[in-house]
Amino acid sequence: MVKVMIVDDAAFMRMVIKDILTKNGHEVVAECVDGLDAVNKYPEANPELVFMDIVMPNMEGIDALKKIMEMDPDAKVVMCSSIGQQSVVTDALKTGALDFIVKPFDAAKVLEVIGKVM
Amino acid sequence: MDMSEYKEIFKAESDEHLQQLNDSLLGLEQNPNEMEYINTMFRSAHTLKGMSATMGFSTISELTHEMENLMDMVRKSQVDVSNELIDILFECLDTLEALVDTVDSDEKVDISHLQANMASAMEGTLCTQDIKETVDSSTNIIKNEIIKELPAENESETEINVELSDNEKRAVNDASAEGSRVISLKVILDESCVLKSARSTLVLINITKMGEIIKCEPSEAELEDEKFDLEFTVIFSTKSTDEEIVDTIKKISEVKDVIPTTVSESNGTEKKEQDKKEAETEESNSTNKTAVKRPDAVKSIQSVRVNIERLDNLMNLVGELIINKIRLNQLASDLKAKDLDESLANLDRLTNEIQTEVMESRMVPIDQIFSRFPRMVRDLAKSEGKQINLIIEGKEIELDRTVLDEIGDPLVHLLRNAVDHGIESQKERKELGKPVAGLVRLSASRQRNSVLIEVEDDGKGMDPDNLRDIAVKKGIISREEVDKLSDTEALNLIFMPGFSGAKVVTDISGRGVGMDAVKTKIEALGGSVKISSVQGQGSIMKLQLPLTVAIIQSLMVTVANETYAVPLGNVIRDVGIKASDIKTIEGKEVILLRGEVLPLLRLHNVLDCPTEQEEKENLIVVVVERMGSNIGLVVDELLGQQEVIIKSLDNKLLKNLKGFAGATILGDGSVALILDIATLI
Numbered sequence: 001m002v003k004v005m006i007v008d009d010a011a012f013m014r015m016v017i018k019d020i021l022t023k024n025g026h027e028v029v030a031e032c033v034d035g036l037d038a039v040n041k042y043p044e045a046n047p048e049l050v051f052m053d054i055v056m057p058n059m060e061g062i063d064a065l066k067k068i069m070e071m072d073p074d075a076k077v078v079m080c081s082s083i084g085q086q087s088v089v090t091d092a093l094k095t096g097a098l099d100f101i102v103k104p105f106d107a108a109k110v111l112e113v114i115g116k117v118m
Numbered sequence: 119m120d121m122s123e124y125k126e127i128f129k130a131e132s133d134e135h136l137q138q139l140n141d142s143l144l145g146l147e148q149n150p151n152e153m154e155y156i157n158t159m160f161r162s163a164h165t166l167k168g169m170s171a172t173m174g175f176s177t178i179s180e181l182t183h184e185m186e187n188l189m190d191m192v193r194k195s196q197v198d199v200s201n202e203l204i205d206i207l208f209e210c211l212d213t214l215e216a217l218v219d220t221v222d223s224d225e226k227v228d229i230s231h232l233q234a235n236m237a238s239a240m241e242g243t244l245c246t247q248d249i250k251e252t253v254d255s256s257t258n259i260i261k262n263e264i265i266k267e268l269p270a271e272n273e274s275e276t277e278i279n280v281e282l283s284d285n286e287k288r289a290v291n292d293a294s295a296e297g298s299r300v301i302s303l304k305v306i307l308d309e310s311c312v313l314k315s316a317r318s319t320l321v322l323i324n325i326t327k328m329g330e331i332i333k334c335e336p337s338e339a340e341l342e343d344e345k346f347d348l349e350f351t352v353i354f355s356t357k358s359t360d361e362e363i364v365d366t367i368k369k370i371s372e373v374k375d376v377i378p379t380t381v382s383e384s385n386g387t388e389k390k391e392q393d394k395k396e397a398e399t400e401e402s403n404s405t406n407k408t409a410v411k412r413p414d415a416v417k418s419i420q421s422v423r424v425n426i427e428r429l430d431n432l433m434n435l436v437g438e439l440i441i442n443k444i445r446l447n448q449l450a451s452d453l454k455a456k457d458l459d460e461s462l463a464n465l466d467r468l469t470n471e472i473q474t475e476v477m478e479s480r481m482v483p484i485d486q487i488f489s490r491f492p493r494m495v496r497d498l499a500k501s502e503g504k505q506i507n508l509i510i511e512g513k514e515i516e517l518d519r520t521v522l523d524e525i526g527d528p529l530v531h532l533l534r535n536a537v538d539h540g541i542e543s544q545k546e547r548k549e550l551g552k553p554v555a556g557l558v559r560l561s562a563s564r565q566r567n568s569v570l571i572e573v574e575d576d577g578k579g580m581d582p583d584n585l586r587d588i589a590v591k592k593g594i595i596s597r598e599e600v601d602k603l604s605d606t607e608a609l610n611l612i613f614m615p616g617f618s619g620a621k622v623v624t625d626i627s628g629r630g631v632g633m634d635a636v637k638t639k640i641e642a643l644g645g646s647v648k649i650s651s652v653q654g655q656g657s658i659m660k661l662q663l664p665l666t667v668a669i670i671q672s673l674m675v676t677v678a679n680e681t682y683a684v685p686l687g688n689v690i691r692d693v694g695i696k697a698s699d700i701k702t703i704e705g706k707e708v709i710l711l712r713g714e715v716l717p718l719l720r721l722h723n724v725l726d727c728p729t730e731q732e733e734k735e736n737l738i739v740v741v742v743e744r745m746g747s748n749i750g751l752v753v754d755e756l757l758g759q760q761e762v763i764i765k766s767l768d769n770k771l772l773k774n775l776k777g778f779a780g781a782t783i784l785g786d787g788s789v790a791l792i793l794d795i796a797t798l799i
Binding site: 009010011012016056082084093100104113 | 121313320371
């Protein structure tokens with residue numbers, strides 16, 4: 001079981017990811033509506049893994065990733081990207097994100113990524 | 119994965135984003151340089167793309183994908199915000215709205231003309247060719263139609279055919295001198311891999327953890343630009359074994375195969391490679407810094423979505439509870455059970471609180487329907503060549519969900535009329551010395567137990583004489599009768615069935631499209647419509663709406679030993695009159711009350727319940743308001759004011775019954791009908 005924090009401004013996406021995770025025995029310890037929310041909740045939620053959306057209001061995923069990596073250099077973050085964001089994902093990986101998944105994704109992809117990074 | 123269970127939340131959230139897109143686009147039309155609107159639109163389009171792709175709604179994701187591209191170019195000032203662009207985007211929004219609405223059906227919507235329009239909007243730029251290419255290729259990816267030339271089988275078995283420069287050769291030699299091996303690693307990605315460049319970056323990052331990269335083929339820059347097919351080769355020095363390397367890299371998702379080959383070459387130096395790396399990190403740092411930061415604080419929303427049916431059920435249960443409470447109260451007083459008083463008082467208080475809470479939980483801000491009007495008014499004004507300032511006030515006012523659902527169409531009618539027929543053309547306004555831009559004000563305000571919505575315009579107003587003429591011409595009323603109407607009553611003629619809908623109305627006086635429908639709808643909700651108009655200065659429509667439809671305050675009366683409820687919203691007052699004061703004018707009974715002629719309706723006759731009693735001298739009259747004028751209902755007895763729970767009569771048999779708004783259950787368990795004053799003849 002992995003403790004996961006989900007960061008996505010779309011409640012719909014949070015719900016889809018959360019269901020995939022919880023149905024497969026993982027625990028969602030926090031849901032965040034944007035990057036700022038994620039940075040604020042990270043210390044207390046203390047997740048083992050973060051699923052981070054990229055395009056969000058208030059604070060984008062890449063900035064939240066940086067802040068989280070500053071707070072916790074061992075943080076494990078997987079970026080959730082859409083098509084057309086190669087450069088941001090590349091930057092995120094260089095910043096320390098462990099992997100990424102591309103929307104639309106299915107349960108198998110999400111679980112595969114968890115298996116690979118944990 | 120079965121996605122159907124997410125459909126509801128998908129729709130709800132898509133609607134929010136559509137609204138946001140609409141609002142921002144309207145804002146952008148006013149301030150074409152406001153970055154915040156552009157950014158918001160970009161984000162919303164992007165989010166919609168991700169959501170719809172996840173749901174498998176490919177048309178929506180295609181359309182939003184291109185909108186996102188277009189907004190991205192606007193963001194980068196590669197495309198100007200022109201009127202054409204705004205129009206194209208509005209059209210896209212309309213189509214998106216339709217698409218989201220009809221995701222349940224198999225209906226195919228053709229978006230090719232929108233795509234063509236967006237493409238030509240993007241073409242109006244300097245770097246036409248490049249952009250067009252990226253747009254095309256990414257669209258293809260979404261369509262999953264891209265056909266990749268797969269690497270030929272024998273090709274993957276090739277030895278390294280990578281040319282090394284002198285410097286790189288030196289690096290290879292240095293590595294050997296330090297006891298490292300140099301290997302060439304061919305990495306082949308899955309065909310399904312979508313973000314190849316990012317995937318290759320991940321591979322390179324992992325290789326860096328094991329050793330020092332000497333060369334990439336294609337180059338790192340080309341890899342980042344996705345200028346490669348499915349495979350690339352990395353030459354690096356390492357102390358790890360082949361197995362370790364293959365294991366690590368194969369662990370990365372979407373990596374299909376890894377083929378290591380040992381390299382031995384002559385001279386090299388690592389200096390250049392290091393410089394290059396430093397330059398690279400610097401570069402990535404600087405791009406990172408440019409990311410937009412918005413320090414706004416975020417409120418987390420403490421709410422849950424509840425199906426409206428649940429709330430309806432809850433409201434019904436509260437209704438039942440109140441009925442039982444009333445019954446209990448009555449029993450207690452019948453039995454003179456004093457001991458029950460205190461607990462009954464508590465029960466009273468608690469049911470009241472529950473009722474209030476349930477009612478509050480059904481309340482939604484009126485903005486939910488108001489928010490779509492700026493767009494509508496803009497489109498209308500544009501199509502008629504008018505300039506309109508729409509002022510919206512009180513959008514935070516809350517109304518019962520059921521009421522809100524019902525008043526959308528009536529408000530559309532009223533606003534349409536105000537723009538269509540109320541506001542004069544620009545030319546006329548100039549001649550009249552009015553400001554060229556017409557003013558339409560839509561406001562909501564909370565009264566004690568109701569909400570008042572006003573639609574006001576500063577247009578030409580209505581001419582009572584004109585309305586009289588039209589009414590006569592249409593055979594709604596005789597010339598004799600119409601001349602007796604006061605000006606206010608004449609204005610109310612527009613609510614008569616059959617008055618509106620004809621072109622003549624539009625041409626001559628301007629108003630009247632479906633006004634009877636508006637009135638009927640509002641009154642069915644237990645509300646009322648009032649109209650006032652000053653010629654040359656404009657008109658005001660006032661809609662008075664109840665906060666909730668399920669429970670209403672009523673005046674209880676009896677007629678021929680039956681109890682009826684008269685909605686308190688209609689009641690002006692009750693008076694006692696003497697039978698001898700009743701006069702007859704043209705066969706109709708009236709009475710002179712406070713200087714006004716009040717027509718009388720005897721409920722006995724209307725409801726067809728013959729009274730056994732002798733004609734009494736002292737009669738009780740309930741004065742109610744109907745169609746802008748008052749009438750008096752003659753009843754037998756007043757029982758007092760009471761809250762009643764409306765049980766609707768909307769089954770087949772009773773649906774068309776005029777004169778009744780519903781039924782209710784009284785404290786003693788008996789059923790009383792609720793009178794509908796508007797349709798009571």
